[in-house]
Amino acid sequence: MSKFTIDNVPDSYIKGKENPELFVYDLKMVDNAIKTKVNLNMHMFSFLQKGKKQVHFADSKVQVDNSQSILIKKGNCLWSEILDRDEVYYCKLLFFSEDKLKKFIENHIDKKENSKSIAPYFVIENDDYLGYYLNSLNNISTNSSRFMVDLLSLKLEELLLYLLNKYGELFENYICSLILKEESAFQSTIEKNIYSSLTIEEIAFLCNMSLSTFKRNFIREYEVSPGKWFRNKRLDKAKELLEKGDLKVSDVYLDLGYNNLPSFSSAFKTKFGISPSQLK
Structure with missing residues (x-):
């Protein structure tokens, strides 16, 4: 077929x-x-x-x-x-x-x-x-x-x-x-998937847009690239969850769109200056 x-x-x-x-x-x-x-x-x-x-x-x-x-x-x-x-x-x-x-x-x-x-x-x-x-x-x-x-x-x-x-x-x-x-559908789809494990390509499809059109509309609306915007939002959420002390680092990164712990730890340290384990 x-x-x-x-x-x-x-x-x-x-x-x-x-x-x-x-x-x-x-x-x-x-x-x-x-x-x-x-x-x-x-x-x-x-x-x-x-x-x-x-x-x-x-x-x-x-x-x-x-x-x-x-x-x-x-x-x-x-x-x-x-x-x-x-x-x-x-x-x-x-x-x-x-x-x-x-x-x-x-x-x-x-x-x-x-x-x-x-x-x-x-x-x-x-x-x-x-x-x-x-x-x-x-x-x-x-x-x-x-x-x-x-x-x-x-x-x-x-x-x-x-x-x-x-x-x-x-x-x-x-x-x-x-x-x-x-406009409502575009913004709503983005807001509902801030902390999901979906890729930018997958979110673009949910918005009924090609990836290039999605990126142009996203930058026009949020004044920053979607990759940077989602990364910052998800890292801020990770920091918030870890500061509460109820979750381990290994419990957090998969739910926030990271495929492995090293990449999550590296992004976290770049943004906050300390590793996730040091925050704990």
Whole structure:
């Protein structure tokens, strides 16, 4: 049986380069791709031109054809790209970062709180305006020149403003809840795993992020690398537990994410100037 691999998107389209905050990609296929396991680490507009797209989430699924477009929130999902007859599957994808969406909300929306749970997608009915919009994206290069980056930022703002006008409060609540929910889930997952034995890679997956995206978001939120932050938190906890006198050094290090006693003792002495046994 072949290994069920994860496709990190849009990383796999960018081909090893650092993720930009905005990215346009033309996806063309001549074969069906059924239930691809996807870790989507940026929010994404999918503008389907030919074929059908079906996306499975944890508790729902959606299918669209070229009469509709779809906004998909970042996270884990399964998606199928299906050709109509013998045609080429063609879809234009627009990826945008959390910061870009947050900035748009700050500039254009007064209401920023909504506690309702939301679907992981928002279906958009295509119209003439969106057709003209997609044509305009064809003229934007994917290079990293300042002009193109600024122009694409304006095109994202244009799209979001249009959808606000078209769908009103429904779309407004969706994007506000999306931001709040993602931030809450990110912080909550980190706080719940401070003293667990999970690796940073494992915590990143629980946050539905690639490791590189997790590290960028972590530094933006906590102003320090995740490795250093978790290490300090866990060593502080170890010191607290050992000072109480109820536990041995050997009872502490495994529960705080260290695989062996020497590495724990070395990290402890580097931070506090004494070994764990001396503290006891």
